[in-house]
Amino acid sequence: MFALVLLTMLPFIWFGMVVAISFIETPLKFRAPGMTHALGVGIGRIVFKVLNSVEAVVAAVILLTWILQPALVSPPAGLLLGLAMAALALQVLVLRPSMAKRTKALSETALKHDGGTAVRAKVGTNTHIAYITSEALKVLALPVAGILVVLAVAAR
Template sequence: MLALVVLVIVPFVWFGMIFAISFIETPLKFKAPGMTHALGVGIGRLVFKVLNLVEALLAVAMVGAWTQRQDLVTLPIGIILALPLIALALQALVLRPAMSARTKALSDTALTHSGGTAVKAKVATITHITYIASELLKAIALPLAGVLLLLAVAA
């Protein structure tokens, strides 16, 4: 029974975290009075590091529950559940480390220089765009998987 609850609830909890942090908190922090770009980027590095850690724990719980309730996970549901796992691995192992190194260098430069540095720091790279796309993928796949799992339980 616990595996069933975890399997159904985790996708919705995970989606809520992504939605709140990636799509609400992150854009809004740069509009806060007195927030500098360097400070916002520094906060973002820390927040997304911790978010990825919590997401990894949720992923482990979800996969563990998946192994216990394989009867509910059809091939389409399995594919949809795998998408956020792949996106998270890409983010944690490739994208976030690359972005963190770049933003740390930009933050360090912004602290010692003025002028055009802050403007250049705001230009999104392909890595950043890929990270946003992977967040969108998770934000679509997780609630879809949760709904499909609920329907599987009800069937």
């Protein structure tokens, strides 16, 4: 029963974290009075490092629960959970490290700036666009996977 709770609850919690940070907090941060692009990027570096760490723990618990109770995860739900986990792995292992040099340089310029000018966020690289796309993939896959787990269990 506990496995069922984890497999239905965690995809929705993970989904909520990604939506809250990536699609609500991040764009709004750049509209704050006095927020510079460099300062926003510096904050983003910290926030996304922590977000990805928490996501990795959630993904590991989902994977462990799935391994221990494979009958609870239908093939379509498993595919979607696997896609979300692959998107996270891509972000952590490839995309964030690739963006790190540029974002570090931008965040360091925040120390030299007076903070008097608010700026809009700018998507600067193809890597950043790939990161946003991988976030969108998780946002699509996770709630559907959670729903499919519930439906598969309800049908038994």
